[in-house]
Amino acid sequence: MNVLVLGSGGREHAFAWKIARSSQIDKLFIAPGNAGTAQEGTNVDLAVDDFDGIKAFCLAEKIDSVLVGPEVPLVLGIADYFEADSEISHIAIIGPNKAAAQLEGSKDFSKRFMKKYNIPTAKYATFTKDTIEEGYKFLETLKPPYVLKADGLAAGKGVLILPTIEEAKLELKDMLEDAKFGDASSRVVIEEFLKGIELSVFIVTDGQSYKKLPEAKDYKRIGEGDTGLNTGGMGAVSPVPFATQGFMDKIENQIIIPTVKGLKKEGIDYRGFIFFGIINVKNDPYVIEYNCRMGDPETEVVIPRLKSDIIELFEGVATQTLSERDVEFDSRSAATVMMVSGGYPDAYEKEKTVTGINSIHDSLVFHSGTKKDGPTVLSAGGRVLCVTSYGKNIEKALELSYNNIGKISFDKAYYRKDIGFDVVDESK
Template sequence: MNILILGSGGRECTFAWKLAQSAKCGALFIAPGNAGTLEYGTNLAINPNDFEQVKKAVLDHNIKMVIVGPEDPLVLGVHDFFLNDSDLKGVPVIGPQKYAAQLEGSKEFAKEFMYRHNIPTAQYKSFTVANLEEGYEFLDSLKPPYVLKADGLAAGKGVLILNDLNEAKKELEEMLAQQKFGAASSKVVIEEFLDGIEMSSFVLTDSENYVILPNAKDYKRIGEGDVGLNTGGMGAISPVPFADEEFLSKVEERVIVPTVEGLKKDNIPYVGFIFIGLIKVNNEPFVIEYNVRMGDPETEVVIPRIESDFVELLSATADKKLDSFNLKVMDKSTTTVMMVSGGYPEAYDKGMEIKGLENVNDSIVFHAGTKLDGTTVKTSGGRVLAVTSYGDDFEKALKQSYQNIEKIHFDKMNFRKDIGFDLK
């Protein structure tokens, strides 16, 4: 079948790599894609949020399945657009409808869902500029650190964790009254801080059944030792060493099952990936957040561990047959290290020539922020490349990734040299 992937990052490059391995994959299209996705399919210069352009591409290229990579098209309702269009309604979309996408699009919606279905999470309250003073009072009632979350989508940067009460109040005022994160922070969720270690669980559901994908742990901060500004992610590891069988059983019983069943009880159809951000507190799982798509860079370590045919897996999802799908996952560890532009996540330059990609051995380079200029690969974003490796354990896999990073160069490139530092 002909398949269309919406998106242009490392996640979509990984999807393309995996789909292209399937005998069931016909022509593969990525919109808009990047320099790396060209190795696996055809890039289409269209905006994934322009649904009329997407429709034209689906009809022009006889697309039989659409996989939505990023959150924006889902929150904007791309799946609903397909269901409501007579020409498109027979084309399956892997990714939830608009109402369900609020699990990521609105922190308040997600929190209310968790409370309604007794899913363990931190205590919280929501505030707007109209009750800013109540927000200050709620902060007074909490112990530091203080967690402030923009309710809407803020490209992974709308969460602040602050130790100083006055600074927390100042940031709350900037988020609500001065729209620090634009419309995303017109409402802010303040929640209690949970002290533990984070990881992510990934589920694929067809609305009735689910399969649990490999788990992962990513590293969000720009600086080594997890300091500095939040990024979209600087690296990831799978599986998570501290997530033993007992803990993962708790995750399934207390989080995954109530989430899937809660969607059914609320009559919310959901076909696609659920990313569950977790924190382990005294060996108990708590949900930090939901995302309604795969994570990035977690995809770059989760998908390479899946041995099953990816087209068959997604077809079973579209056909509501996941209950009979036997997901095969390899025992090996995978790690990925992100190479980013100098200055990221703040201002950075684009258009730097990337050299040495042809010298990489025994690692997979997934492109994120890259473009092809003639025959030259150049940087086009903050996160540029993800170098993924396999190993008998995560330390061996990391060693391989770092060895290959030494062979790649672009001006002002940066990467964290301590991925996995807290797991040793």
């Protein structure tokens, strides 16, 4: 089988690493890829939203399946583009169509969906520029802090948590009247704040049945102790110690099953991954958000724990025979630590020489923002790479990741030294 992976981050490197180890893979391409994916297959200089270019490449290389890593091409409708074109409609797209991708592409859509199918989530209301006064009044019914979410995609920056009602009202005005996030904030969802501990839950579905993947917990804040600005993710662990069988059963029965059944009832043919951002509030799960793809850096601990052949799962999704496929997981824990550019998530410098990667043999190094200059690896993004390790528990996995990440260096490199700090004692 010939497979094309779309994307250039750590998530796509982890997928490429797994696909390259399938007994069914013939040729593997990654577009645009990074210095790490180039070790697993062939990088292709194509943008993820260049649908015409992707079509031409798929025809030229006789691609059988396209795995879509990031959300943008899904929300833009790459699955619909392929389905509507008789030349490429036979190629399996692993990722939902445009209607299904609204689960991530529109916060208002996802909240209305959850309300309709009684899926537990925070109390909310949606407002536009014309209803901003009602938005101010709704804020007054809530207790601080206040959660404001841009309805559309805002490159991970569209969610604000504000300590005072004065700040919340000012930000609501900035988002709606001053287009702080462009078209993404032409509608704003205001939510009740839920206090608890978060985890990420993943399934892959063919629209009829689904298979659960290992859960994970990621760490979004730049500073230790979960302080400072939000980032794309500074590390992750799997499994999650507080996610007991009883708690996971609640998630399955109250959230996963109603979601899959609800999509089917809505006439939405969802084929691909669903990410459930869950918050544990006094041992009850609530959905914070859906994503229409795998998370990053969670993929870098979830996919290494998948023992099954991933191409088998892709075939099950494409042919709606997922229920017949076996899914096996590695019983070991996995932990990943992200190494980022100094200054990230604000301004940072690129083109820094990365050294020490080749000295690591007992962990996996997944590249996030790198490129090759001859034999040299250079930084090319805010999140540069992460080190993933296995262990009999999270503490042992983290110990190995930290030991090995210390061997890698580039100018102004930074990583958090407390990933897993809030759950590590429970995992022993």
